[in-house]
Amino acid sequence: ARYKIYIIDEVHMLSKHAFNALLKTLEEPPEHVKFVFATTEIRKVPVTVLSRCQRFDLRRIDMETLGKHFRDITEKEGARISEAALQLISRAADGSVRDGLSLLDQAISHTAHGEGGEIDEAEIREMLGLADRSQSFQLLEAVLAGDVAPALKLLDQLYREGADPQAVLEDLLEITHWLTRIKVVPDAADAAQVPEIERIRGKDLEGRLSIATLARAWQMLLKGLAEVRQAPSPIQAAEMILVRMAYVADLPTPADAIRELDRGSEQGPEQGSTWGEGEKPRESASPPRKATQAESDKPLPEPPPPPAPEAQLTGTGDAPVIPPPTSEAVPETALETVPDMVPGAIDRPNPVTLEQIAKLAADTGRDRLHRFLTGDVRLTRFEPGRIEFNTRAGASGDMVQALREFLNSATARSWTVTVANEAGAPTLEQQQQEGARDSKAEAAGHPLVKAVLETFPGSTIEEVRPPPAPETGQGVAHESEEDRDGG
Numbered sequence: 001a002r003y004k005i006y007i008i009d010e011v012h013m014l015s016k017h018a019f020n021a022l023l024k025t026l027e028e029p030p031e032h033v034k035f036v037f038a039t040t041e042i043r044k045v046p047v048t049v050l051s052r053c054q055r056f057d058l059r060r061i062d063m064e065t066l067g068k069h070f071r072d073i074t075e076k077e078g079a080r081i082s083e084a085a086l087q088l089i090s091r092a093a094d095g096s097v098r099d100g101l102s103l104l105d106q107a108i109s110h111t112a113h114g115e116g117g118e119i120d121e122a123e124i125r126e127m128l129g130l131a132d133r134s135q136s137f138q139l140l141e142a143v144l145a146g147d148v149a150p151a152l153k154l155l156d157q158l159y160r161e162g163a164d165p166q167a168v169l170e171d172l173l174e175i176t177h178w179l180t181r182i183k184v185v186p187d188a189a190d191a192a193q194v195p196e197i198e199r200i201r202g203k204d205l206e207g208r209l210s211i212a213t214l215a216r217a218w219q220m221l222l223k224g225l226a227e228v229r230q231a232p233s234p235i236q237a238a239e240m241i242l243v244r245m246a247y248v249a250d251l252p253t254p255a256d257a258i259r260e261l262d263r264g265s266e267q268g269p270e271q272g273s274t275w276g277e278g279e280k281p282r283e284s285a286s287p288p289r290k291a292t293q294a295e296s297d298k299p300l301p302e303p304p305p306p307p308a309p310e311a312q313l314t315g316t317g318d319a320p321v322i323p324p325p326t327s328e329a330v331p332e333t334a335l336e337t338v339p340d341m342v343p344g345a346i347d348r349p350n351p352v353t354l355e356q357i358a359k360l361a362a363d364t365g366r367d368r369l370h371r372f373l374t375g376d377v378r379l380t381r382f383e384p385g386r387i388e389f390n391t392r393a394g395a396s397g398d399m400v401q402a403l404r405e406f407l408n409s410a411t412a413r414s415w416t417v418t419v420a421n422e423a424g425a426p427t428l429e430q431q432q433q434e435g436a437r438d439s440k441a442e443a444a445g446h447p448l449v450k451a452v453l454e455t456f457p458g459s460t461i462e463e464v465r466p467p468p469a470p471e472t473g474q475g476v477a478h479e480s481e482e483d484r485d486g487g
Contacts, residue, residue, distance in 0.1 A: 004033050011037040012044035019046050026052045060095025063087065069097065070104050079108045084121040087195065092128055103128075126162055136171040137201045139242075143172075144209065144217060148246035152239055165238035166228050173221045179206040180214045212253040220245050226421050230397050348412040352384050358428060360410065369406060372399040378424030386416045390424040439464040 008014075014022070026035070026049065037053060039045060067083075067090045074081050089107065093100030107119055107127060135158060142151040158168055178198060182189040183206045189199050206214075224241035231237035252260070351357045358373040376395035381388035387407075391400075400419055407415035426434065440461045443449050453459055 002032065005036060006033065007036045007038065009038045010040070012039045012041040019049060023048055023052075061097060062095070063090040066090040066093055066095075066097065066100055070100060073101070073104065074108070077108065079119070080117070081107065081119040082121060084195070085119050085124040088121060088124045088128065128167070133171075133195070133197055134201070136168070136175055137197070137205065139168070140172050140175050140217075141205060143242050143245045144213065144249055146246050146249040148243055151242050151246060155235075155239060155242060159235050165234040166225065169221055169225050169228060169238060169241065173218065173225065175202075176214055176218050176221060178202055179209065180211065180218070182206055183209075183211060183214070210253070212255060213249075216248065216253070217245060220248065223421060226419060230400070230419065232397075348410065350384070350412040354379055354382060354387070355428065357387075357407070361406065364410060366406060369399065369402055372396065372403070374428040376427065378427055380420045380422060380424040385413050386418075388418040388420050390420050390422065392427065436464070 023046075025033075029035070035053075037045075037049075042050075042055075067086050070086050070089060074086075085107070089100055089103045092103055107124055135154060139151055139154050139158075142148075142154065155165075155168065159165065179202055182202050188194075189203055220241065224237070224244075227241065228234045228237045349356075349360055351360055354373065354377065358370055361370040361373060372395065376392045376399070378390045378392065379387075380390060387403075400417060404415065404417040407417065425431075443461055443464050444453070449461070453461075
């Protein structure tokens with residue numbers, strides 16, 4: 001042959017030493033040798049290798065082309081498979097021919113279609129752990145209508161039939177995206193590759209839902225999917241997600257709530273106030289009676305004691321600061337100033353920053369929790385009583401529950417701990433390291449430090465310490481007296 005072709009698949013899996021050995025050949029390749037590298041992780045390939053290659057980015061293949069390709073293969077192999085089953089395999093392949101061929105080979109080899117039988121959609125769904133598409137539409141419709149009992153019953157049925165809870169939520173996410181798309185672009189529902197059930201059920205369901213409802217469902221499902229992946233029991237986490245979605249379905253959207261508030265403020269406090277169903281303003285059981293002469297001569301009762309001091313705002317956007325308790329007995333009504341304070345826990349610490357929580361964990365001997373807070377927690381949102389964060393890759397999954405139990409038992413308020421999907425701020429250790437680097441860079445620019453570094457070549461700045469606080473009190477006064485005497 002004129003050329004020797006070497007194809008290396010998943011080239012990003014090569015070690016550093018293997019890349020270094022290959023680099024010499026790439027720099028001076030023989031004229032009769034050609035290398036073809038294939039990878040799905042282009043960022044893991046060293047830049048020195050990429051600079052010596054011609055790069056071709058291959059796009060994902062659409063479902064229609066994949067379906068035709070798989071149909072040709074099944075005909076050549078003598079296998080019979082339904083069109084709906086091929087669509088499921090094409091969708092699961094996600095644009096990859098290799099992944100689709102693996103699924104197709106698995107379907108032909110392992111499905112119980114019998115001698116001369118046809119592989120149907122139900123067998124492929126069972127093989128992939130997917131729920132029936134019509135049942136997924138029915139489940140989403142029940143949840144968005146607020147019917148939590150039928151939704152949980154249907155989820156339990158799908159789970160007993162072999163559907164994976166994570167796959168069920170992914171189906172609901174896909175349907176939510178589909179409904180939003182055909183609501184924005186109605187012509188998308190009439191495409192030739194769209195299955196009939198998605199066209200009919202999608203048009204019917206999207207006409208009864210608003211964009212705000214679909215967007216809210218998308219966000220809740222997306223966050224719930226991460227909870228299912230981290231939960232010790234995925235089916236329990238999936239059930240709680242459906243319960244939350246069904247409860248939120250009865251609540252107004254933020255835009256509707258703002259309009260109601262604006263309408264109430266325009267009508268005034270009397271006309272704008274509305275009463276819920278079955279609620280009416282209380283009326284006196286009997287008409288007011290006039291006070292008698294004997295009652296009018298009675299001394300007036302003493303005024304009630306002043307209320308407990310309320311939480312004061314710092315004015316900087318930080319959490320409320322509660323005045324320290326006095327030596328007097330604190331009445332029970334004092335806890336009403338901070339709604340989420342735990343009754344009877346007024347003497348516990350009340351941390352208002354992540355740094356204070358980490359310090360509290362260290363002071364109480366919770367070393368493992370302290371390492372988790374400083375090295376693994378990337379904060380996305382923090383306010384007293386609520387903490388939302390993203391964890392570093394490789395962090396222990398049980399530390400989230402440990403943090404929740406620690407905060408609710410060791411602090412003066414109840415806490416809500418949530419794991420978010422979006423990237424958070426740097427960890428406390430990273431912030432400390434960045435601060436140390438900035439301090440070293442600032443110190444290196446000082447003229448005296450520059451002079452020291454130039455005088456002693458090879459010397460480095462190991463640590464920058466803040467100056468000690470000036471001493472106050474009698475020691476300073478005594479020293480000044482001695483200075484005056486000496487002067």
